[in-house]
Amino acid sequence: MQDRELTVDTGTRPALVDLTDECVRFLAEIDAADGLLTVFVPHATAGIVVMELGAGSDADLLRALKTLLPRDDRWTHRHGSPGHGADHVLPLLASPSVTIPVVDGRMTLGTWQSVALLDANADNPQRSVRLAFLPG
Amino acid sequence: MQDRELTVDTGTRPALVDLTDECVRFLAEIDAADGLLTVFVPHATAGIVVMELGAGSDADLLRALKTLLPRDDRWTHRHGSPGHGADHVLPLLASPSVTIPVVDGRMTLGTWQSVALLDANADNPQRSVRLAFLPG
Amino acid sequence: MQDRELTVDTGTRPALVDLTDECVRFLAEIDAADGLLTVFVPHATAGIVVMELGAGSDADLLRALKTLLPRDDRWTHRHGSPGHGADHVLPLLASPSVTIPVVDGRMTLGTWQSVALLDANADNPQRSVRLAFLPG
Numbered sequence: 001m002q003d004r005e006l007t008v009d010t011g012t013r014p015a016l017v018d019l020t021d022e023c024v025r026f027l028a029e030i031d032a033a034d035g036l037l038t039v040f041v042p043h044a045t046a047g048i049v050v051m052e053l054g055a056g057s058d059a060d061l062l063r064a065l066k067t068l069l070p071r072d073d074r075w076t077h078r079h080g081s082p083g084h085g086a087d088h089v090l091p092l093l094a095s096p097s098v099t100i101p102v103v104d105g106r107m108t109l110g111t112w113q114s115v116a117l118l119d120a121n122a123d124n125p126q127r128s129v130r131l132a133f134l135p136g
Numbered sequence: 137m138q139d140r141e142l143t144v145d146t147g148t149r150p151a152l153v154d155l156t157d158e159c160v161r162f163l164a165e166i167d168a169a170d171g172l173l174t175v176f177v178p179h180a181t182a183g184i185v186v187m188e189l190g191a192g193s194d195a196d197l198l199r200a201l202k203t204l205l206p207r208d209d210r211w212t213h214r215h216g217s218p219g220h221g222a223d224h225v226l227p228l229l230a231s232p233s234v235t236i237p238v239v240d241g242r243m244t245l246g247t248w249q250s251v252a253l254l255d256a257n258a259d260n261p262q263r264s265v266r267l268a269f270l271p272g
Numbered sequence: 273m274q275d276r277e278l279t280v281d282t283g284t285r286p287a288l289v290d291l292t293d294e295c296v297r298f299l300a301e302i303d304a305a306d307g308l309l310t311v312f313v314p315h316a317t318a319g320i321v322v323m324e325l326g327a328g329s330d331a332d333l334l335r336a337l338k339t340l341l342p343r344d345d346r347w348t349h350r351h352g353s354p355g356h357g358a359d360h361v362l363p364l365l366a367s368p369s370v371t372i373p374v375v376d377g378r379m380t381l382g383t384w385q386s387v388a389l390l391d392a393n394a395d396n397p398q399r400s401v402r403l404a405f406l407p408g
Contacts, residue, residue, distance in 0.1 A: 001306040001307055001308070001373070001407075001408040003306070003373055003375060003380075034137040034139070035137055035270065035408075036137070036172065036174055036235075036268065036270050036308065038308055038371050038372075038373055040371075040372060040373050040380060041382075042380055042381055042382030042385060043382045043384075043385070044322075044323055044324040044382060044384040044385050045324075049227050049228060050180075050227055050231070050232045050233070051180055051224065051225075051227040051228075052180040052181075052213075052224055055213050055215070055224075056211070056212030056213035056214070056221070057211075057212070057213045057221065057224035057225060059212050060210075060211045060212050060213055060221055060224065060225050061224075061225045061227075061228050063210075064205060064225045064228060065228060068204060068340060069336060074332075074335075075328070075329075075332045076328030076329070076331050076332050077324075077327050077328035077329045077332055078328070079327070085328070085329065085332055088323065088324055088327075088329035088332065088333075089323075089329060089332050089333045089336045091321050091322055091323040091333075092321060092323075092333050092336060092337060092365055092366060092390075093228055093229055093365055094228060095231055095322070095367055095370060096322045096370070096385070097322070097370050097371050097372060098231060098232070098233050099174050099176075099233050099235045099308075099371045100174075100176060100233060101137070101139055101174055101176050101266050101268035103139060103268075108139075108176060108178055108266050108268075109178055110177075110178030110179045110180060110264075112179070112180040113178060113179070113180050113232070118228075128382075130373050130380050132308065132373035132375075132380075134270060134307065134308050134406060134408040135137075135408060136137040136171075136270040136271060136272070136408070170273040170275070171273055171406065172273070172308065172310055172371075172404065172406050185363050185364060186316075186363055186367070186368045186369070187316055187360065187361075187363040187364075188316040188317075188349075188360055191349050191351070191360075192347070192348030192349035192350070192357070193347075193348070193349045193357065193360035193361060195348050196346075196347045196348050196349055196357055196360065196361050197360075197361045197363075197364050199346075200341060200361045200364060201364060204340060229364055229365055230364060231367055234367060234368070234369050235310050235312075235369050235371045236310075236312060236369060237273070237275055237310055237312050237402050237404035239275060239404075244275075244312060244314055244402050244404075245314055246313075246314030246315045246316060246400075248315070248316040249314060249315070249316050249368070254364075270406060271273075272273040272307075272406040272407060272408070
């Protein structure tokens, strides 16, 4: 297995950050052939989402998230900013991990798929992401 | 690693399509022993769901999806059919990928679990799915 | 690949059960180095969630689940306790599987992340979970 830890700037608002180019670069630099790429975020208030970016769906997803898990005072967990308890329930919806088949060194993503870090937590402007490639 | 691309008919309505038999066939044909099977859908408006099929929960899930992500005019993304923006937020809920341990050539699914392709997008009647088996 | 099946007591109420220590013990006992750990629950009404446990978010997540998938009479699937149809839609939100990179025998979890079994189904007080480690 080969792995790499990325540092990702996510800013101070809920955000989706495109990781696709970093994944492509990682696979090129380790000279990957066939295998599984796991993208994993080691944070309890973030997730990995594979989606189309750049045609409005980023904003749609962040808005839907706020509707599904409202940032009000319903949450028992009350550390951090108001409504932050919602961020800790994000893992019910978005997994911290996605595994993507790699063939001939290329992720088998569809045309419109990007690998994105979803960071709902405005209190942490910087996040880590781990890429791990298991050849086979 | 051994992999295969399936073509799946999903029709012109939101649908759950059972992929379990195709996974079993793939593992048999490559003579798999122990390893990890990743089922990955390379489309931005579809996901892989592992669930009980055939006892009403298929309809329940599709209806719940419509309640959680209503097909109305709230979405910024406005290509395709009315409400199609909702399909692009599906990846917040359903991942395009699931990884299943395989022991002695058999997926370690529970009695009631099937591997299903969830295609919420009525505009695409046919989808690809990639199966990738990493032995170990 | 090395794998192990755990038996987990989940009680007679919807519950989140911490599996982190069992994962750590498994990796130690098989003397794991680098590779991918897949945690998989072979039940159609349960999921694996990676989250912070013990600071109120457990209760928050279980309550949010009840709001998102209400345990009322809307469900077609009507076996088991009233509202049990909701449990069968859980896989839309929570996957039965998570894959975590392991480096030098240790899961690359963040400080606040635990691996939890989410069992929304009050009718089954005991569940299986499979751990599978693929070295590489």
